[in-house]
Amino acid sequence: xxxxxxxxxxxxxxxxxxxxxxxxxxxxxxxxxxxxxxxxxxxxxxxxxxxxxxxxxxxxxxxxxxxxxxxxxxxxxxxxxxxxxxxxxx
Numbered sequence: 001x002x003x004x005x006x007x008x009x010x011x012x013x014x015x016x017x018x019x020x021x022x023x024x025x026x027x028x029x030x031x032x033x034x035x036x037x038x039x040x041x042x043x044x045x046x047x048x049x050x051x052x053x054x055x056x057x058x059x060x061x062x063x064x065x066x067x068x069x070x071x072x073x074x075x076x077x078x079x080x081x082x083x084x085x086x087x088x089x090x
Contacts, residue, residue, distance in 0.1 A: 010066035018074025
């Protein structure tokens with residue numbers, strides 16, 4: 001169960017960072033603000049888990065692989081479902 005929790009948190013963390021990167025590139029201030037709050041929240045939970053649980057190698061690998069998946073999903077979904085802004089609106 002701990003592996004699943006760490007995997008979901010790591011995935012979510014980098015998923016949000018991928019969304020945030022695209023929000024920043026397109027000057028989406030409102031979405032960027034909300035995403036920043038969510039990123040900060042996931043960092044707080046993950047840092048606490050890392051310290052409290054003395055990460056094992058297995059948890060560490062799960063964390064890293066889940067982050068890679070989060071980046072792929074975040075980038076793909078933002079590009080697919082967020083309308084592209086006109087350059088003059090940036």
